[in-house]
Amino acid sequence: MRARRRATRGPLTPSGLPRWLLLPAGLGALLVLLPVAAMFLQVSWSDLPSLLTSESAVDALLLSLRTAASATALCLLLGVPLAAVLAQARFRGVGLLRGLVLLPLVLPPVVGGIALLTVFGRQGLLGGALEVLGMQIAYSTVAVVLAQTFVSLPFLVVTVETALRDLDRQMIEAAVMDGAGRTMVLRAVALPLILPSLVSGVILAFARSLGEFGATIAFAGSLQGVTRTLPLEIYLQRETDPQAAVALSLLLVLAALLVIGLAGSRRGRP
Amino acid sequence: MPILKGTALALTCAGALTLTSCGTDATEERITVYAAASLHEVFEEIGDLYTEETGTAVEFSFAGSADLLAQLEQGAPADVLVTADEQTMSRAAEDELLAETPQVFAANTLALATPAGNPAGITGLEDLEREDVISVLCAPQVPCGALSRELTAAAGVEPVPASEENSVTDVLGKVRSAEADAGLVYASDVQAAGEDVETIEIDDAEDHLNRYPGAVLESAEVPEEAAEFLAFLAMPEATELLHEAGFRTGEDGW
Numbered sequence: 001m002r003a004r005r006r007a008t009r010g011p012l013t014p015s016g017l018p019r020w021l022l023l024p025a026g027l028g029a030l031l032v033l034l035p036v037a038a039m040f041l042q043v044s045w046s047d048l049p050s051l052l053t054s055e056s057a058v059d060a061l062l063l064s065l066r067t068a069a070s071a072t073a074l075c076l077l078l079g080v081p082l083a084a085v086l087a088q089a090r091f092r093g094v095g096l097l098r099g100l101v102l103l104p105l106v107l108p109p110v111v112g113g114i115a116l117l118t119v120f121g122r123q124g125l126l127g128g129a130l131e132v133l134g135m136q137i138a139y140s141t142v143a144v145v146l147a148q149t150f151v152s153l154p155f156l157v158v159t160v161e162t163a164l165r166d167l168d169r170q171m172i173e174a175a176v177m178d179g180a181g182r183t184m185v186l187r188a189v190a191l192p193l194i195l196p197s198l199v200s201g202v203i204l205a206f207a208r209s210l211g212e213f214g215a216t217i218a219f220a221g222s223l224q225g226v227t228r229t230l231p232l233e234i235y236l237q238r239e240t241d242p243q244a245a246v247a248l249s250l251l252l253v254l255a256a257l258l259v260i261g262l263a264g265s266r267r268g269r270p
Numbered sequence: 271m272p273i274l275k276g277t278a279l280a281l282t283c284a285g286a287l288t289l290t291s292c293g294t295d296a297t298e299e300r301i302t303v304y305a306a307a308s309l310h311e312v313f314e315e316i317g318d319l320y321t322e323e324t325g326t327a328v329e330f331s332f333a334g335s336a337d338l339l340a341q342l343e344q345g346a347p348a349d350v351l352v353t354a355d356e357q358t359m360s361r362a363a364e365d366e367l368l369a370e371t372p373q374v375f376a377a378n379t380l381a382l383a384t385p386a387g388n389p390a391g392i393t394g395l396e397d398l399e400r401e402d403v404i405s406v407l408c409a410p411q412v413p414c415g416a417l418s419r420e421l422t423a424a425a426g427v428e429p430v431p432a433s434e435e436n437s438v439t440d441v442l443g444k445v446r447s448a449e450a451d452a453g454l455v456y457a458s459d460v461q462a463a464g465e466d467v468e469t470i471e472i473d474d475a476e477d478h479l480n481r482y483p484g485a486v487l488e489s490a491e492v493p494e495e496a497a498e499f500l501a502f503l504a505m506p507e508a509t510e511l512l513h514e515a516g517f518r519t520g521e522d523g524w
Contacts, residue, residue, distance in 0.1 A: 117449065139432035222436065223431065240411045
């Protein structure tokens, strides 16, 4: 019984929180919740099924899920090794490298899109070489995945790197004593230990990819079924059918809530 | 809300950093004009001219027509609305935002734009069907896209665009930077882009016009000045500026 009681107390007990703190805290929560709740009130529920099952909406949703999943896989493939290097490295300038890798977190996404164009665009650094290979990245679904990976990668890297830094050294040393090689240590000891953080990072990256707008529209363009993801579809629907835009926004909100729920259910686990 | 207005005016004056429009006369008349983004440059000029002649200051808010309408529906304060198409204006009329019947004062034709040097050798609308040509159009949901669709359908052309953009400026940007080989934009945009783009003549382009209506809003605080501004748009000094910017005016017919 006593143990359970202790679990219900916050970190600031026994002194607790000052009462006045509740007012700004409540306002903060309202600022986030009210706009989202208002959308639920504004949507016309009777039209909802037809709005959500229109061909362009379904195309956009499927494209969004496909590209966000691919971008998340790319983030895993590139982000985990990058995080390991940043966590392990002791060379000069690693701090600078870490800062640069995290740049997409603070860059406006549209700037990311323009930056990607200067590399992969038809007139970009690699544009000519890609054309020779018969590859056209701009205006393709690959461009959407690249844009999403660009903005989402830092989320995964930060989460995984933090977890790797907090690893229990004794566990690692024990594995080395048992004769485990470098790869073995990573695969059999480090990765299982940081799995919860890895899953959180993956969920964050997926959510960020799902909501990506600015980099996509600047770099990939907007074409139904090819590059027009759900956020782009919402932006375009506002032009002619604000109701449809609200309905599609709800769809994104629900997807986001689902992701937060998944992430939240993992928090607090050992 | 006179106090608020005074504060707003003081802030505007502080921000404007000019001595001409913010003299000692704090009761100066000013109108707020919500105008379509494609009018940005020419309206800045017309606004200055209008202020010179009448002493009434003009404050512009430029955005896509649909965005302007959304802002007005949410109760944004303005005196005049000018849209880039008649459809958006009729939606404003349905929402009872207008104080009067809208008047058309200018029109635009579409132009086929290519990057400088025309790398893909575009000769006309039919090239928009070529698979090897990267063409960019406006999405049919926005005014320039609806007009593009009408124009290509009339010419019997079925374009295969690489991207359908949200605004004509996005199309122009992609053509300008040679990320696209061809794009349909407004004649006035080509004018503004200067050396960066080339134009290919389109037969019968003037049969498909995009008209710009303007109207005084129901919420106008200074309806007389607002009406005066709209009347000014049809005056020779204003039509001359519109012409220079590549727009058609009353004398060209629509």
